[in-house]
Amino acid sequence: MTAPRGFAIDTSVPHPARRYNYWLGGKDNFAADRESGDKIAAVYPPIRIAAIANRRFLERAVAFLAGQGVSQFLDIGTGIPVSPNTHEIAQAIVPGARVVYVDNDPIVLSHARALLTSGPGGRTAYIDADMRDPARLLADGTLRDVLDLSRPVAILLVSVLHFAPDAAGIVGPLLDAVPEGSYIALTHLSKDLLSPEVAAQTDAVNQRSGVDMWFRGRDEIEGLVRGLEPVPPGIVPVAEWRPDDDPAERPTAEQASLFAVIARK
Known part of the structure; x- marks a missing residue:
């Protein structure tokens, strides 16, 4: 595996994208990522179930948004490609859909450039950027070339x-940059869905993982989409957002302790 020229991969430090790949059963991760993932699993054993439920939400969300006629997607924190990817789902419904992927891991960049190729009617692009600097992201020439920000965009x-201490400082500028008719789809870890015993160990999760995480309550997540129109069923546990699988196979809220919401501007 070779990183693009000018990018360095520090395999000694865990990265969320590679750790997520490990939980999903992928092979694009290193010892530090697996060690970090195992330490989190020791505190919260259902983490792999949660990762799969989160991925299924992404697939359902993109299909829903494309079904609403959305043809532009900004997928932030895309991670290492796992089929079906955002553009594959969107372009199966809207062949001319355009997708810009964003991540800050050189391995993700390497895979994205090789694998995230658009169908003939649409376009895809990848930006190496940090979501914690939304102004720089929104000013990127590639993003502006692929997406028309005067038309609705789905922000994923x-x-x-x-993974950000100031989530509102990310969401606010992104929503300000897109017009009415745009959507935001997000999932977020929350202590609210955990038992008191497990919730009390969230600080230990941060200490063991080597990557800081901020567990926000439902009210804080609601604040991120305040002023928007939530798509029914609103803010719910990730596995309960319009599930298309057998309810008997649906993980519980504690097993997949993320809230999910899609909201329209």
């Missing part, structure tokens, strides 16, 4: 905002 922030 799936399982990434809990």
